[in-house]
Each structure stands twice: as structure tokens, then as C-alpha cells.
Amino acid sequence: MEKTNPMSLRKMFVLGAAVVALGVAAGASFAQTPAQKATIDAAKAQGVVGEQADGYLGIRTSASDPAVQDAVTTTNAARARAYAASAAQAGTTPDVAGARMFESQLLPRITSGQWYRNAAGQWVQR
Structure with missing residues (x-):
């Protein structure tokens, strides 16, 4: 049985806490205007x-x-900044921070009928 490195567990915890603290768990809407959030929500509902x-x-x-393109660009830029900051605190990469956020916070919030792109690059409808 492989032993778990306590330092890596600590880094994972710090990463998760940092991302949540940055507000990404709240939908990464901290850099969006209310109109952009509404635009994205409507675009998600339309697929x-x-x-x-x-x-x-x-x-x-x-x-x-x-x-829609503008709202997505704005949101993704804010997410990139949040992932970079949380990754720096946790000693990992922004790519890892983004993937973990998807798994832990974003995927569970996708409602029936909405689409998401899985790790294999395929669009899947929930």
C-alpha cells in the first residue's frame, strides 16, 4: 500500500481553501457585471x-x-487570475487548480439540460 505524503495532502487542502476564498466557488462571477452573468446563464440554458x-x-x-463572447472572455480572465493565485499558494499549477475547481465546484452545479466539456474534450449534456 502506498503511503500518502502529508505535505501533498496539505497542499491539496490549501489549494481548495484558496480557490474558495477567492470566490471561484461562487461561480467565478466576481469579475462579471450582473448583465454578463445573466448573459452567461441564458447562454448555458440555450446550450x-x-x-x-x-x-x-x-x-x-x-x-x-x-x-456572450465578451462575457465568457471576462469570466475566464477572472478565473485564470484566481487559479494562478490559488496555485501559487498551494505550490501547484493553475491548470491543476482549474481542473480541481471543475471537479469539486463547477460540475456538481451543472443542471439537467446544460452542457459541459469533459476531460476527453467531448461536449456532454447533463
Whole structure:
């Protein structure tokens, strides 16, 4: 049986706490305007936008409104900053922070009918 490194467990805990403290668990809406959040929520409901396994939003369809593209870009930039900050505190990478956020916070919140991109790169409807 492989022994768990207590330091790696500590880093995982710090990473999770840091991401939550940065507000990413609240939907990463801290850099969005209310209008951008509403735009993303509507786009998710229409199947245009979905969460991705890397912790970022993705645009599923090629014909998306410029307001949707802007809202996704704004949200993803805020998430990138949050993931970088939490990764630095935990001694890991922003990619790991984003993937962990997807698994622990974003995926469980995807409602029936919404789309997400899994780790294999496939769009899946819940």
C-alpha cells in the first residue's frame, strides 16, 4: 500500500481553501457585471456555453453573440487570475487548480439540460 505524503495532502487542502476564498466557488462571477452573468446563464440554458473540465467556460456553438463572447472572455480572465493565485499558494499549477475547481465546484452545479466539456474534450449534456 502506498503511503500518502502529508505535505501533498496539505497542499491539496490549501489549494481548495484558496480557490474558495477567492470566490471561484461562487461561480467565478466576481469579475462579471450582473448583465454578463445573466448573459452567461441564458447562454448555458440555450446550450451555447458550457463549463469545461479545465475550469473555464467554453462556447459550444460557432454562432454566438458578441455579448456572450465578451462575457465568457471576462469570466475566464477572472478565473485564470484566481487559479494562478490559488496555485501559487498551494505550490501547484493553475491548470491543476482549474481542473480541481471543475471537479469539486463547477460540475456538481451543472443542471439537467446544460452542457459541459469533459476531460476527453467531448461536449456532454447533463
